[in-house]
Amino acid sequence: MNDESNEQTENRLIAERREKLGELRSRGNAFPNDFRRDAVAGELHAGYDGHTHESLEQERRVVHVAGRMMAKRVMGKVSFAKIQDRSGQIQLFIERDSISPERYQAFKGWDLGDIVGASGVLFKTKTGELSVRVEELRLLVKSLRPMPEKWHGMTDHELRLRQRYVDLIVNEQSRSVFALRTELIRFLRAFLDALDFTEVETPMMHPIPGGALAKPFVTHHNALSMDMYLRVAPELYLKRLLVGGIERVYEINRSFRNEGLSTQHNPEFTMLELYQAYAGAEEVMNLTQNLIREAARTLLGRDVIEYQGTEYDLGQPFAVMTIERALKDHNADLTDDNIRDPDVLKSLCEKQGVEVKADFGAGKLQIELFEKTVERHLEGPVFMTQYPAEVSPLARMNDEDPFVTDRFELFIGGREIANGFAELNDPEDQAARFHAQAQAKVDGDEEAMFFDEDYIRALEYGMPPAAGLGIGIDRLAMFLTDSPSIRDVVLFPHLKHEAD
RNA sequence: GGGCCGUUAGCUCAAUUGGCAGAGCAGUGGACUCUUAAUCCAUUGGUUGUAGGUUCGAUUCCUACACGGCCCA
The missing domain is CATH 2.40.50.140 (Nucleic acid-binding proteins)
Known part of the structure; x- marks a missing residue:
């Protein structure tokens, strides 16, 4: 104007x-x-x-x-x-x-x-x-x-987001949410530094996007005359650092995913990713539990957190349940005999209205069904474990059951808060998984991964056995501040253009 | 993507069956030497989200669009 x-x-x-x-x-x-x-x-x-x-x-x-x-x-x-x-x-x-x-x-x-x-x-x-x-x-x-009006202040949600500066002037509640967010990040650093983790910064512009199944933003580097991608996750760089000998490493990272907006999703979001050598999924699950419990104690001074009207006790050991156990609990038709049968899973998915593609294997079908029938019921805190290898291309396969990986996700209030697993450090297995991903991309899966040759080369030098973890800091901040939307914990969330 | 709800003064909200668009705060002018949403008197302020339609007449009814919220996919 x-x-x-x-x-x-x-x-x-x-x-x-x-x-x-x-x-x-x-x-x-x-x-x-x-x-x-x-x-x-x-x-x-x-x-x-x-x-x-x-x-x-x-x-x-x-x-x-x-x-x-x-x-x-x-x-x-x-x-x-x-x-x-x-x-x-x-x-x-x-x-x-x-x-x-x-x-x-x-x-x-x-x-x-x-x-x-x-x-x-x-x-x-x-x-x-x-x-x-x-x-x-x-x-x-x-x-x-x-x-704004001195008694009611600024209550219009859209205005508060578009003019956050005014929201912060007049709403003490809003100021305290962002103060807590800042304290949370300070806490995470102190917590990990005390465990001898090293904080690093890795590129946000990737020549090959990787580290998550997600659609990337594309940009262009003029001098190098090449397209680049805003990172969807820092994972592959952090694991290169494991190869390099930084045995405990983390990054508090802004990552970007070119997907829809919701109360749980902002196109750019903040995540903690960490990797620990000579640790497995068990150790990292313990670390996750301690970290979240200590965050609540340090920032709020209590173990029992109320989120949107429901109380969550972080003081008790978190529950642990396998994906297949939960699937059977929520789908009466599933049994030990048919839970990996693609035809059975496919018909159940279709009954639930889930769009199924021809190349979906049993693992992918299980996860689709899990997201549809189980996820929102997971009050938690609960660790879901043994994710199918098919949907976990960077995770180590389970020694007894190669259909699944040693992967877990933490759910609280029906929302995914954390995701971690024992890392795949076999370069030949990783190359095979990348090939499968690349094929899925050719077949039209926009979220599938690219084949990253340099990452394979790094693994070929030998990556120590390790486990890693990603925690959505925005979602954790939502939980700790009892905020219903990710937009409430992001200072300047993305919105559509203001109407004229 | 589908359904429902919302959008009126800078802000928070009204407006009966389709019949003059209002209040509080903020602002302006005035009174007041301990207020706490100060009080009292007076007063300004409107393209009712945008574009169309129906009608003698539309904030109100209809259509499309924009933005937001909730639910479903």
């Missing part, structure tokens, strides 16, 4: 504020950056809320505070205002005759949302609220746009 049309469509509230800004400009720099504060609201409350009126009068603590004006109550010759900074809010007490009638008159014209700086002595009002008795008061930034 250009300036002209902006002016024409601008509503009167903005026009009035713009006029005030014009006046400020005419009297000097309207956007000063020479005010320095020496305290924030939270510190002051923590340090002085317990003090008496008398002890504060004695101490005469002078503070410089700054923030956005969120409340303004003007009386004849005295006013109250509340300013909000990163740590909370503090009240300003403004007497006309303490700051001069001219300043006071100017202050009366300031608006909610303006950013102000103030200095003065800390004291307590008659009602006992810690406040700053203002001696110096400055307007630091004129806000041109009106704040």
Whole structure:
């Protein structure tokens, strides 16, 4: 939108504020950056809320505070205002005759949302609220746009996502969700660093996408004259690092999948992936359980988490169940004798309305049926184990039963939170699996993997036996903040274009 | 992809059977020296998501589209 049309469509509230800004400009720099504060609201409350009126009068603590004006109550010759900074809010007490009638008159014209700086002595009002008795008061930034309604705030979900900056100004709940998300990531680092894991960064632009069954975004590198793919997972690079001798490695990674949006899916999402040499699926399941339990204890201080009205006890050992056991529990027609029979599985899938392709084997059919009939019932926390090799092209086959791999997924509240497995480190087996994937891609499966020759070469040097894990950080953050949608835990989620 | 619901002032929401589009907050002007959603008086503010249709008349009924939400696939 250009300036002209902006002016024409601008509503009167903005026009009035713009006029005030014009006046400020005419009297000097309207956007000063020479005010320095020496305290924030939270510190002051923590340090002085317990003090008496008398002890504060004695101490005469002078503070410089700054923030956005969120409340303004003007009386004849005295006013109250509340300013909000990163740590909370503090009240300003403004007497006309303490700051001069001219300043006071100017202050009366300031608006909610303006950013102000103030200095003065800390004291307590008659009602006992810690406040700053203002001696110096400055307007630091004129806000041109009106704040949302002061009591209801901004509740429109779409507006909150599109204008996250306003959501964060007015919704404490929203600020606390993102604060917890940040703490979660800090926790993950501390947890893994303490176990001697090494954090790394691997490419986000891949010449060959790999590491997950997912459709990638494509981009183009001009100088190299080649297409590149935004990573769908960092797995194959992290496992190259196992080959390189980084025996415990992790990456907190943004990955990208060119698929639909939902309450569980954002096209870009954040994941923790880790790999541990000389460990199997059992060890990594234990690590997963400890990590999630400790995350809840550290961030929320409890084992029992309520998510969307249901309680989940993370303090108990997580349940473990095989895919086939769950399939039999939820599909009366399935028995030990027919659970790997493609024809039986196919007819059950079709009965459930699942689209089945001719090249689907028993393993793929099992997983389709699992997603359709079992997944949403998995309240959990529960580890589902023994995923079919057919749908796990990077996982090690089970020693007793090569139909399945030593793979697990963790479900809580019907949602997949984590996925891990003993890693396939046999280069010839891996090459064969890549061939099968490449064939599936030729046959039209857009999510199938490419054949990655360099990865095979790396395996040929010898990758230590290992197990790995991926945890969806967005989904874990949803769970820990009781948020129903991934969009609630992503600062700027992707949305369709705003309607004109 | 299918079904249902929603979109009205900057924000939060009303509007009876199709009959003058309203309130609170915010804003503007005024009063007020301890407020807490301050209070009191006065007052401005609308392309009812977009484009069509039906009608003397549409926020209201119909169609399409856009965006969002929920459910199903």
